[in-house]
Amino acid sequence: MVVSELKHKERSRTLKHCVSAAFESNADHSKKLWVSLSKQLNAFYLFTRPHTILGTIVGITSISLLPLESVSDLSLTFIIGLIKALVPALLMNIYVVGLNQIFDVEIDKDIPDVDGDRDFGIQSFSVRLGQERVFWLCIKLLMTAYMAAMFVGVSSSNIYQKFITVIGHGILAYVLWFNACSLDLKKKTAITSFYMFIWKERSVS
Incomplete structure (x- = not known):
């Protein structure tokens, strides 16, 4: 009787250990998948x-809002029309920046990394x-x-458009x-910060 109980307890411990190991294995596998996906x-x-995506969103949205005459036009x-315009524009944006990073290395304005371009024989504008x-x-x-934008503003017949565009x-x-x-220009961090500033200005303009 005692031997039977001991065997039963041993089987229970073994089963619990197997179940626990299986859960840990699944959890570890899920964690690795999540890390890889992240x-x-x-x-x-x-x-x-x-x-660049932010600039595209701001640009298309602002242009789409121009024809609206009142809040009631926000139907x-x-x-739906705005979304239809944004989705392909964003996909094209991703395609263009991806293409640029892969193929346009030689013609990019890579100002912060002149030394790296020169060492690897990349004849960018900054190197040349x-x-x-x-x-x-x-x-x-x-x-x-x-x-040019200010000149267009000056030639506008609408006084409000003229004022906003020029100023x-x-x-x-x-x-x-x-x-x-x-x-x-000797500080790479400063150049990177200025680069981001230009993109912010582009979004505003």
Whole structure:
């Protein structure tokens, strides 16, 4: 009788151990899958360049709002139409930035990593023309775009559009020039911060 009870207890312990091991194995497997999935999603998130997506969303949404005359125009039909415009635009945005990262290495304005490009034989604009020269070329191009927008604003017959366009782009141009003049091109962190600032300005404009 005692031997039988001992065998029963031993079988119970063995069964519990097997069940516990199975649960731990499943939990460990699930954890590994989750970690792997998280890494892949994070890699995809970084690959999409989220700051460019923000600009696309703001741009399309603001343009879509222009024809509206009152709050009552914000109907379900409008929202569905906006989503139909946003989805393909965002997919195209991801495609373009992905294509750029893979194939357009030689022509990118890679100002912070001139040394790395030079060491690996990548003839980017910064390597061929010089870091500072490329930087100011980009700034002048952006300033030209702002000046063009201000000119369009001046030629507008609507006084409110004229005021907002001219003053708004004038402020953006001033802020851009001020930040560009105070930027230290020798600091990679400063260049990265300025790069993100430009994208924020782009979203606003």
